[in-house]
Amino acid sequence: MAALVVPTHRRPPGIYRAAHALRTVGAVVFALLLVFVGTVAYSAYLVATSSTESHSMSVQFASNGTVEVSGTFSLSNPGWYPIERLELSTRVANGTGVLLGTVLVGPTTVASGTTGVFPFAVAIPITPSGPAASLLTTDQYLSVRAWGNATYAYLFPVSVSLTQNRSWGAPFEGLQVSVGAPVVLGGQVSVPVRITFSDHSSADDVGTMSFVIDSANLVPCGGANFPISVAAGTYFDQTETVTLESGCSLSGGHLLLTYTTPTGTVAFPPEPLP
Amino acid sequence: MMAAPPPRPAAPEAAPARIPSLSYRILVAALRLIPGFLLLVALPAAVLTFVNSRGYAIPISVFAVTAWGVALLVIGAAQYVLKPTRAYGPLSIAYSSVGLLYLYYALSLSPYRVSLSGGTASFAAGYGTFLEVLMIVPALGIVSGLLTTIEDARSPTERLPFDFPA
Numbered sequence: 001m002a003a004l005v006v007p008t009h010r011r012p013p014g015i016y017r018a019a020h021a022l023r024t025v026g027a028v029v030f031a032l033l034l035v036f037v038g039t040v041a042y043s044a045y046l047v048a049t050s051s052t053e054s055h056s057m058s059v060q061f062a063s064n065g066t067v068e069v070s071g072t073f074s075l076s077n078p079g080w081y082p083i084e085r086l087e088l089s090t091r092v093a094n095g096t097g098v099l100l101g102t103v104l105v106g107p108t109t110v111a112s113g114t115t116g117v118f119p120f121a122v123a124i125p126i127t128p129s130g131p132a133a134s135l136l137t138t139d140q141y142l143s144v145r146a147w148g149n150a151t152y153a154y155l156f157p158v159s160v161s162l163t164q165n166r167s168w169g170a171p172f173e174g175l176q177v178s179v180g181a182p183v184v185l186g187g188q189v190s191v192p193v194r195i196t197f198s199d200h201s202s203a204d205d206v207g208t209m210s211f212v213i214d215s216a217n218l219v220p221c222g223g224a225n226f227p228i229s230v231a232a233g234t235y236f237d238q239t240e241t242v243t244l245e246s247g248c249s250l251s252g253g254h255l256l257l258t259y260t261t262p263t264g265t266v267a268f269p270p271e272p273l274p
Numbered sequence: 275m276m277a278a279p280p281p282r283p284a285a286p287e288a289a290p291a292r293i294p295s296l297s298y299r300i301l302v303a304a305l306r307l308i309p310g311f312l313l314l315v316a317l318p319a320a321v322l323t324f325v326n327s328r329g330y331a332i333p334i335s336v337f338a339v340t341a342w343g344v345a346l347l348v349i350g351a352a353q354y355v356l357k358p359t360r361a362y363g364p365l366s367i368a369y370s371s372v373g374l375l376y377l378y379y380a381l382s383l384s385p386y387r388v389s390l391s392g393g394t395a396s397f398a399a400g401y402g403t404f405l406e407v408l409m410i411v412p413a414l415g416i417v418s419g420l421l422t423t424i425e426d427a428r429s430p431t432e433r434l435p436f437d438f439p440a
Contacts, residue, residue, distance in 0.1 A: 012433070012436045013432060013433075015421050015424065015425045016422075016425055016432070016433050016436060018418075019418045019419075019421035019422045019425070022414045022415075022417055022418035022421070023414070023418045026410075026412075026414035026415050026418070029410055029411055030408075030411045033404075033407065033408055033411070048397060152399070155401075155403045155407065156399055156400060156403070156404060157399070157400040157402075157403070158398065158400070159397070159398040160396075160398075161396045161397075161398075
């Protein structure tokens, strides 16, 4: 005959079991989150120390009348979690902090164990009255700032800000245009116009320099154009003699200088005449 | 002659509780303070001090970590000592509530910003979502404490045989 098993312990009441189960679930969740945050912290440390960098960033004078700031930002992610929804905004400001151009990259994802490379190019049109005009004639430092937002390890929003200053060598550094005293010869009035500058850019200045002298009431008095070929890093000094239209007064007028290459023309800020 | 009916099983009974003495519970609670202190106070304070010494400013101070940790230790010790009493449920609620406030305090300091050497790059990490997920833990503790409080109010000794089995 089978022995009768008589229970000697009763089951804990439901409310007790519920309280106990909640405590157990809480402890398990806490332990899992501790492990998770520990691995995230270690991965984030790896990312932070892997150095987000900009590589091969160049600032160059493009012949279509623009200055182009181009390069790549790379973000290495040696950690265990992806960097998601990464968006980078890049802004370029001139030496006085005036915004010259901006470009957006993303959104994108940098998977764990990979390196994201983000090329960018900011084309800055040069106009005589625009903020980029000083790039033609003044060496300066351009502030290139990139910042962006991303989500790391699914739960952690991260913002990144990178700032770099890049030196800019002006292709017509220290441009000086001086108009000499008028000379009367054979009933015609002519003036010498001297143009000096240094090419501090990385490229040669090869093109045609043109100028027009306008009177105070915007009547063209004369002008000239001549080819130039100035090697990078060299000094340019040339004087051109311009025959003025009869009756043209230079007082209060100005000189308009342009530089033309086969692919574009750049106008310099007007040079007032004494 | 009819066969005798089989014996009825005895009604399930809770085994008698074997409640440790007050002095024993105090001793154990004091011993539990050692790992608790290491986990809640010493380790976070050491990490903060180490990170600060490396030039990274952490928004939460060593004093705050110590204060919150000591508060949790004191309530946790009282909770253990008073486990056989009706104060256990309310103390469980208090413990989890302090933990919840601790997390809320840390949440108010998010995001954490750090500038890397040279000042050319800076990172800001928000941990608000993580802390909100972590708040599940003390929230569960509060509900658990509430259930224990209700159970103790209905039947003050009901859980003792299960918490302190003989």
